[in-house]
Amino acid sequence: MRAVIYTRFSTQQQREASSEDQARNCRGKIEAEGWELGKHFKDEGISGSTTERPGYQAMLAASLAREFEVLVIDDLSRLSRDQVESERVIRSLEFAGVRIISVSDGYDSVSKSRKLQRGFKGLMNEMSLDDLRDKTQRGMAGQAIKKFWAGGKPYGYRLVQVKDGARLDSYGNAAVIGTLLEVDETQASIVREIFEKYARDYSQRAIAAMLNERAIPSPGSAWRGRTIRRASGWMGSTLNELLANPLYRGELVWNKTQWLKNPDTGRRTTRPRPQSEWIAHAMPELRIISDELWQRTLARRARAALRGDHVRAGLLLAGHPAGGGAKFAFSGLMKCGICRSSLVIIGGQNEFRAYGCSGHKDGGPAVCSNGITVRRDLLESRLLIPIKRGLLTPERVAAIEQRVNQKHAKRPKIVDNSARIRELREQVGNMTEAIASGLLKASPALAERLGGAEAELARLTAPVVKPSARILDFPARLAARFNKMVDKLEEYLARDPNRARAALREIVGEIPVFPHESGKYLVAKLGLSELFLRAAVGSDTERSMVAGAGFEPATFGL
Numbered sequence: 001m002r003a004v005i006y007t008r009f010s011t012q013q014q015r016e017a018s019s020e021d022q023a024r025n026c027r028g029k030i031e032a033e034g035w036e037l038g039k040h041f042k043d044e045g046i047s048g049s050t051t052e053r054p055g056y057q058a059m060l061a062a063s064l065a066r067e068f069e070v071l072v073i074d075d076l077s078r079l080s081r082d083q084v085e086s087e088r089v090i091r092s093l094e095f096a097g098v099r100i101i102s103v104s105d106g107y108d109s110v111s112k113s114r115k116l117q118r119g120f121k122g123l124m125n126e127m128s129l130d131d132l133r134d135k136t137q138r139g140m141a142g143q144a145i146k147k148f149w150a151g152g153k154p155y156g157y158r159l160v161q162v163k164d165g166a167r168l169d170s171y172g173n174a175a176v177i178g179t180l181l182e183v184d185e186t187q188a189s190i191v192r193e194i195f196e197k198y199a200r201d202y203s204q205r206a207i208a209a210m211l212n213e214r215a216i217p218s219p220g221s222a223w224r225g226r227t228i229r230r231a232s233g234w235m236g237s238t239l240n241e242l243l244a245n246p247l248y249r250g251e252l253v254w255n256k257t258q259w260l261k262n263p264d265t266g267r268r269t270t271r272p273r274p275q276s277e278w279i280a281h282a283m284p285e286l287r288i289i290s291d292e293l294w295q296r297t298l299a300r301r302a303r304a305a306l307r308g309d310h311v312r313a314g315l316l317l318a319g320h321p322a323g324g325g326a327k328f329a330f331s332g333l334m335k336c337g338i339c340r341s342s343l344v345i346i347g348g349q350n351e352f353r354a355y356g357c358s359g360h361k362d363g364g365p366a367v368c369s370n371g372i373t374v375r376r377d378l379l380e381s382r383l384l385i386p387i388k389r390g391l392l393t394p395e396r397v398a399a400i401e402q403r404v405n406q407k408h409a410k411r412p413k414i415v416d417n418s419a420r421i422r423e424l425r426e427q428v429g430n431m432t433e434a435i436a437s438g439l440l441k442a443s444p445a446l447a448e449r450l451g452g453a454e455a456e457l458a459r460l461t462a463p464v465v466k467p468s469a470r471i472l473d474f475p476a477r478l479a480a481r482f483n484k485m486v487d488k489l490e491e492y493l494a495r496d497p498n499r500a501r502a503a504l505r506e507i508v509g510e511i512p513v514f515p516h517e518s519g520k521y522l523v524a525k526l527g528l529s530e531l532f533l534r535a536a537v538g539s540d541t542e543r544s545m546v547a548g549a550g551f552e553p554a555t556f557g558l
Helices: 018-033 054-064 081-094 114-145 186-200 204-213 238-243 291-319 357-361 376-391 394-409 418-437 446-462 468-473 476-485 489-495 497-508
Strands: 002-009 036-044 070-073 099-102 157-170 174-183 251-254 257-261 268-270 279-282 334-335 343-347 354-357 510-517 522-526 529-534
Touching: 002 054, 018 070, 054 081, 054 529, 081 099, 081 114, 114 251, 114 279, 186 204, 186 238, 186 291, 204 357, 238 268, 279 291, 291 394, 334 343, 334 357, 354 357, 354 376, 376 394, 376 522, 418 446, 489 497, 489 529
Parallel strands: 002 036, 002 070, 070 099, 334 510
Antiparallel strands: 157 174, 251 279, 257 268, 343 354, 510 522, 522 529
16 A cells, blocks of 8 residues: 655744654554555644645645555644644545554544544644644733734834843743844835835835835745745735834834634634724834824825725626635636746736736736736636646546446445245235134244244335436436536636636646746646747637646536
8 A cells, every 4th residue: 555644843833853753653654564655745834723735735636646545644733733624634535545544643544433533633633722822822912011022023123132131041041031123224214215105106016116126125025824935025915014004103003913714715814803902002212104104104095995995896886896706717726937926817807807927917027027918818718728638538538437437336226126025925924824824823933934024025115215317327428428518618617716716726736837938928837738828919829739647537516
């Protein structure tokens, strides 16, 4: 049997060597069982409360591709510390035919007590995470009350540790009792410039592009809550939080928001806390901008918000409500090959909407040089060509047919038992009549024989739910039905873009998109194929393509 290892450690609780410690423990189990050692999937420095872990996602993808039969982990908390997510992924892996072994806590998914064991363990893991979160929150609140800083480094400031010589740490040095902020004048001048330009009606994207052109270092390129690094540099969206931060006018406010995980998407999102829970201090020594500039900025933000309301109202009247998830099947699946940003709708209306790199859009050419855009309808129609070809190969259709036939074979068979039923009825009737007439004397043996005949008769005459003719005929017409669905793939994808994205992600994964050196094309890579997408509106240029390897058949509701 092929066995793989998954390990994870969190920087808040474990050291980096923990990943290898876990793997060594897992390898010992694999060697003892005589299994074939496969890949080692790992995530380092990532919390178990999120599913957005590259190693975790790669392991799940490998399980769907049937690349292994056994998953070995050190303990169940390595999969997830969220009880719901832990149960969901374990059931998904078991459904895919994967056996799960957790070495330290003795979990084995073939055990009859597995559900009780993992339910208890999952509850304990989640309670442990809640307890850690509460303790951390209390500690940070205590620091904020003392006017210490209890967060990451804000742009425009440097962090200064405060030590108490009367208290020693475990190394005998003066203990750190807190962290204060101190204005960093170099960055503070950039903050003032951002506020001034924004108050003078420069757009956030224009400001970001100017900063990037001057190679001004940005606050950071890693985005909170994401495991994939996006384009580095200033982005228009980066400035939202900066322009709303009261710290720049000398007011420290802590605990205004909290992070909550959406149970449907697994993504973390912020929610405002009641003002009664805020901890606020006036700290004029931290002021970077004047009250006059702050008020001008607030006025500009109010005007921008009003324009946004008008735009959303116009979209609603036109039948395009804002929000509600992805509008298009390929949203979020295409990634710029230069900066790793998503391709998003850049502009245009209706069929003239165009996809382009969000890194270039929000940060300008200094962040990403990929400024090529392609009309949405042309791009999506080209992408569907190799996907359709990949799904319509005889091997793919046969794989789908095999899966459905396997499930169909497990359905109860309809057997003609009429002759046996007549025979049993005669036997029961004859024995009953013989006993009643005195020809046969009642005995334990006779009673057992009569009872057995009656029980078999009851079983054979019990109502049976017969499968409909449509279900009985389904395997025979599966190939034709599947071919028809693939032929109308655009129609199925348009019905439910969110469900379509999940199916497409299972088939092709992420789609890297690179600008062609000519500057006239975007090149999308699907497996072993390369798809050339002409930037010029209305062009039908297309080069020869071969469906890439690694396509996994999707049933699209079969």
